Amino acid sequence: MEIAAGINNYLVERNLKIVEVERSKHGFVYITTDDGDHPLYRYSELNRSLLLQHNLGNNEWQDIWLGEREKQLALF
DSSP states (O other): OOOOHHHHHHHHHTTOOEEEEEEOTTSEEEEEESOSSOOEEEEESTTTTTEEEEEEETTEEEEEEOHHHHHHHHTO
């Protein structure tokens, strides 16, 4: 399964290797990486170039804004 270029770039810049990619029936794509502490990331098919989420445990997800949205947030 191919993932969005912005998401792939984010993972490569942090030296994270993709171990597994799964698509849920609810429209999320889950990416398991080789990150030892918190390996799970996800993104919605609808926002694939804008928002990546990182699972911090206990169903807590950290939003990671990508692309144009990241640039907009940097201005504030």
